Amino acid sequence: MTKIYTAESVTEGHPDKLCDLIADSVLDECLSHDALSRVACEVMAARGQIIVAGEITSLYEPSIPSIVRSALRGVGYDPAHFTIQCHIHKQSPDIAAGVDCSLEQRRGVKKEGMSLRLGAGDQGVMVGYACDETPEMLPLPVVLAHRLTKTLTAVRKSGKLPALRPDGKAQVTVEYMEDGKPLRLDTVVLSAQHSPKIPADELSFELTDKVITPALQILPPDEDTKILINPAGRFVSGGPYADTGLTGRKLMVDSYGVFAPHGGGAFSGKDPTKVDRSGAYMARYIAKNLVAAGLCKRCQVTLAYAIGVAEPVMVQVDTFGTGTVCADDCLAEAVKLVFGLTPAEMIAGLDLLTPRYADTAAYGHFGRPEFPWERTDRAKLLRDTVI
Structure with missing residues (x-):
């Protein structure tokens, strides 16, 4: 099935x-x-x-x-x-006071270094996810959807397809075997804003040749794959001229789509004292290292914080039955030993004060090697801790 x-x-x-x-x-x-x-x-x-x-x-x-x-x-x-x-x-000033001086520090709790100095900028739940399905350690539909939109933008900006305009969307449906391995490409949807001067059939040919074919080389369409290009028809009016835009309205595009739940907090526009962002990056970092260590094939890491408190109130690991060495609660204890999870430790460990955030705004916050939360440098230490 x-x-x-x-x-x-x-x-x-x-x-x-x-x-x-x-x-x-x-x-x-x-x-x-x-x-x-x-x-x-x-x-x-x-x-x-x-x-x-x-x-x-x-x-x-x-x-x-x-x-x-x-x-x-x-x-x-x-x-x-x-x-x-x-x-x-x-x-x-009330929020600033809780961030600048955590509850632990106010209570005189001691920890090596300054890691308890900062409290979390808000309460919230953050989820990280990783799997061994692709080199990016992300589900294949997520990887392919981002490849389509990145390619769409690249051919527009390079002049290879000058009739394109900035707005666009992609959606990819993959059929999986019962064992969880990708089997075939079921449906591809590509909507691309365009000049009114290009005929629909020419645009469809150009998008197939210059966007869909190169972007989907990992899992090419077969004779039964449904390919829908601008299924609504004409797409001349787009972007903020046609629709209202808001920050934080593409949470699942930013993260893991349907493959993992979302804590609810958006990423963009927030400095790393906001654990909505730093906690989500740390959760991904942990999940990716757990998979890279061979401790599981698929992993979801969930962190929860209280405003003004440095240490997380919850650290949870779910390997969906794919764990290879020990139970999920054992992995969660190992995570606490290997990773610094206070806001100060996450900011320092993931270099979150370096201005790089505009690069995260489109095409997903995960699966891109230029970001420090995509490193797998803790995999060996995790494995040694567990074993």
């Missing part, structure tokens, strides 16, 4: 992703001048309007209109078509 699973991705020109990019560009600008900046930036894009709001406490005052215009130009939109509104204030 086979099963089917689907994942989606969107381009950087999608209105929601444009908002994520602007928010993370503001964060990068603040961190590049003041590494201790506190940023919680939200963006809304509507026809002719970009609204930036949130809390920023920093020694540096970013020029948000300049950042917005630069992001618009980089994606492929004309900044002259937008008015920009900014509504920024400082972080709540």
Whole structure:
């Protein structure tokens, strides 16, 4: 008996992703001048309007209109078509007090170094996931969906397909064998914004030749694969001219799609004292190292935090019955020994004060080797700890 699973991705020109990019560009600008900046930036894009709001406490005052215009130009939109509104204030002093001095520190709890100094910037649940299905240690539909949108953007920006415009989406459905191995490509959906001058049949041919074929080499379509290109028909009006965009509205695109639950907290626009982001990156780092260590084939790591408290209130590992050495609770105890899980330890261990967040805004936050949370450098230590 086979099963089917689907994942989606969107381009950087999608209105929601444009908002994520602007928010993370503001964060990068603040961190590049003041590494201790506190940023919680939200963006809304509507026809002719970009609204930036949130809390920023920093020694540096970013020029948000300049950042917005630069992001618009980089994606492929004309900044002259937008008015920009900014509504920024400082972080709540109550929240700042809990972050700057954790509950443990206020109670005199001691731990080596300064790891208990920072409390979590909010309560929340973060989920990390990894599997041995692909070199990226992500499910194949997730990898293929992101490859489609990245290729779509690449051929537009390189001029190979000049009729394309910035907005676009992809969705990939893969049929799996009973043992969990990918069997075949069931359905591919590709929606690409385009110039009104290109005929639909020409666009379909070009997208098949220059986007779908090269992006899906891992698992090529077969004669029964359903390929749907711009199934709604004409896609000329797109991006923030056609739809409203918001930060944090593509949570499952950012993470693991249907393959893992999501704690609910968005990533973009948040500095790493917000465990919505740093905790999610650490959970992925842990899960990937557990799989790389050969301790399981598939793994979900769940962390939970309380605002103002440094240590997590929950560390959970679920290997879905694929564990090879010990039970899941044993692996969770090993995780606590091998990984530093306070906000200060996560920030230091994953180099989270380096401005790189604009690069995370589109095509998924995971499975990309340039990010430090994708390292597998703790795999041997994990295995030695367990065995």
